[in-house]
Amino acid sequence: MKAGADGREGWSLPGPGFYSAPAPELAPLLLGCLLERRVGGRTVSGVVVETEAYTEDDPASHSHRGRTPRNRQMFGPGGRAYVYFTYGMHYCMNVTAGEEGRGEAVLLRALEPVDGIDLMMSARGVGDPRLLASGPARLCEALGIDLSLDGAGLEGPDLLLLRPRAPGPVRTGVSPRIGITRGVERHWRFYLEGSPFLSRRAR
């Protein structure tokens, strides 16, 4: 078997147009993908198990009131990181989606840890693998993601997102998004059914 362009068997770069899908379509497609963070010559990575979509006409979205300095990556092309700082202490990471100017992104809410688990444990200060990246801010802390990665490409030296070549049979769950007060009627949270690494247990 031949290794992929990235050198990892079983994983490959997304094809052209992957990230230009609207956020509610891209969000479930990101489930099962591998997110790699390269730092200090080491790789920390995990499989995406939970995502949420946000669009410009969506009252829960940071882009809902138009372009601001913070959310400007949401209005750029798809396939970049949109990282924001919140609650005075947490970072959260999105994957920008859709065509340029559309104001869309997919929040990464949880990963199943794969590589560099020792680094994640020391970064997070916990040993239970289920608590390493099961939440948008936990995920960023585990991978060492902060504002310096806002706008970073997902095929770059710091962040790499890969699709599984042969996705296994997986059930995708759908639910309302978490932690919002408006736009609750849009069920735009997607998760791998039965994963022990979700930010919340299934309903």
Place this chain on the structure above:
DNA sequence: CCGAGGATCATCT
């Protein structure tokens, strides 16, 4: 298991 409260500050009104 569950809910309440606090931490802590950049961002936007």
Place this chain on the structure above:
DNA sequence: GATGATCCTCGGT
């Protein structure tokens, strides 16, 4: 000046 796309701890059941 108010508000979070959160997380952790603590106390009750």
